[in-house]
Amino acid sequence: MEDLMDSGSLNGKEKITEILNRRHKERELHIQAAKLERQKDAESTEALNYFEVSFEEKAKQIRNTLDGVAASEQKAQVFAESQNEIYDLQRYLSSSTFFLNEYRIKVCQNTVNELSKLLDTLRNELMPKKKFGFKSKKIVKMINEKDAKDMDVKQTSQATGSSGENHIRWTFSERANQLIHLPVAVVNDQTITASKLRNCLIRIEGHPGSLQFAQLDNCVVVCGPTARSIFLDDCTDCKFVVACQQLRCHRSRECDMYLNVTSRAIIEDCKGIRVARYNYQYDNIEEDFRQSGLDLSCNNWHTLDDFNWLSTDKPSPNWSLLDDAQIVTDWNSYLENFQQTHSLTDVDH
Numbered sequence: 319m320e321d322l323m324d325s326g327s328l329n330g331k332e333k334i335t336e337i338l339n340r341r342h343k344e345r346e347l348h349i350q351a352a353k354l355e356r357q358k359d360a361e362s363t364e365a366l367n368y369f370e371v372s373f374e375e376k377a378k379q380i381r382n383t384l385d386g387v388a389a390s391e392q393k394a395q396v397f398a399e400s401q402n403e404i405y406d407l408q409r410y411l412s413s414s415t416f417f418l419n420e421y422r423i424k425v426c427q428n429t430v431n432e433l434s435k436l437l438d439t440l441r442n443e444l445m446p447k448k449k450f451g452f453k454s455k456k457i458v459k460m461i462n463e464k465d466a467k468d469m470d471v472k473q474t475s476q477a478t479g480s481s482g483e484n485h486i487r488w489t490f491s492e493r494a495n496q497l498i499h500l501p502v503a504v505v506n507d508q509t510i511t512a513s514k515l516r517n518c519l520i521r522i523e524g525h526p527g528s529l530q531f532a533q534l535d536n537c538v539v540v541c542g543p544t545a546r547s548i549f550l551d552d553c554t555d556c557k558f559v560v561a562c563q564q565l566r567c568h569r570s571r572e573c574d575m576y577l578n579v580t581s582r583a584i585i586e587d588c589k590g591i592r593v594a595r596y597n598y599q600y601d602n603i604e605e606d607f608r609q610s611g612l613d614l615s616c617n618n619w620h621t622l623d624d625f626n627w628l629s630t631d632k633p634s635p636n637w638s639l640l641d642d643a644q645i646v647t648d649w650n651s652y653l654e655n656f657q658q659t660h661s662l663t664d665v666d667h
Contacts, residue, residue: 369414376407377429384436388444397441404433405566405584408625415628423628493518497662506609507545517660519653525610529560538656540598540649543578543610559598559649561612567591574640577619580612586625591637594645595619 380403387396411426418426490498491513500510502524510522513532522529522541529544534553544562553570561578569587577583578596585591596619607614620639627634646652656662 365414365417369418373407373410373426373429376403376410377433380404380407380433381436384433384440387440393444397437397445400437404430404437405625407433409584409623412623412625412628415630427628491515495660495662497521497657497664499523499664505542517662519656519660519662521653525606529562531558538653540653542598542600542603542606543612545610545612557646559596561596561607561610563612574644576646578612578614578617579619580616582618583622584625585622585637588624588626589636591622592640592644593619593622593637594640597645597647598649 380400383396383400383403387393387400390396408430411423411430415423493514494516496518498512498515498518498520500520500522505522505524505526507525507527509528509530510526511530512520512534515531515533515537516535518534518537520537520539520541522539525543525545526541527544528546529539529541529548531539531549531553532551534550534556536555537553538557538559540559542561544560546562547564547566548558548560548562550558550565550567550570550573552568553573555572556570557574557576559576563580565575565577565579565583567573567575567583567585567588570585570591571588572590573588574592574594575583576594576596576598583593595617622634622637624634624636627636
């Protein structure tokens with residue numbers, strides 16, 4: 319009888335000890351969780367404070383630069399650099415939205431928009447668009463490869479946010495239903511600009527330095543690797559088959575882009591942009607890639623940054639991957655069919 323009492327007493331003590339140990343562990347877990355929460359809050363506050371200081375400082379620097387652009391002797395370069403800084407500021411905001419509240423995002427976005435408007439206003443005032451283009455129709459006639467070797471056309475382009483390069487070996491505009499072929503002699507390492515093209519096929523050989531296209535309608539652009547940047551503005555129903563370091567596309571609609579791009583491509587005020595991997599092939603393409611200096615191990619063709627879409631939990635509705643069934647795999651056949659459908663005139667000869 320005594321043994322049974324001792325056994326019952328022992329079991330009761332074990333249960334009490336078990337309960338106390340469990341409560342102690344729960345208390346420790348609660349304390350640890352509270353500590354982690356405080357640490358998380360502190361890190362979030364620190365990140366927010368750092369963002370606010372950095373964002374305001376970057377915005378102030380851009381504003382100061384634009385305030386002094388009138389006195390600069392290199393306005394085109396200042397505008398180009400300021401445009402890139404505004405892009406970087408927008409990217410910084412987009413990547414920080416996960417710890418910013420809705421009000422702060424709106425305030426910062428308004429700052430970016432104001433800087434963009436200020437830049438556009440100053441550029442229009444100090445560098446009017448009327449300076450873009452050629453004064454003589456004689457200058458813009460298409461030339462063959464032999465003539466191009468001795469040609470050096472100098473023209474300053476302000477049509478679409480110039481990259482600041484003033485020496486352009488080939489510029490064409492206001493064309494319709496033409497096959498425009500640019501040979502290696504006038505392409506390699508050069509800036510190629512074009513505007514106001516409709517139903518045109520543009521074939522660019524070699525490895526250009528940069529490309530700038532504005533106001534293209536139902537056009538196809540196929541090009542070898544571009545060493546630096548590509549800028550597209552106000553393009554509709556076009557196909558671009560391009561490789562580059564940076565690509566920025568503004569105010570464009572229903573365009574397919576076959577990309578090999580080192581950094582993430584940027585779109586702004588665009589809709590219906592569809593992307594696929596760059597799949598254009600031709601003789602000596604490997605050598606052109608080598609000459610261009612593009613890093614083939616880094617290709618962000620499938621990831622675009624949309625400056626009009628700040629949500630981090632939902633994909634942008636303004637761009638998508640091109641469906642497999644819609645991807646052009648035989649470019650020679652496609653380009654031949656495009657040329658026949660639109661009765662293109664070959665202006666290379």
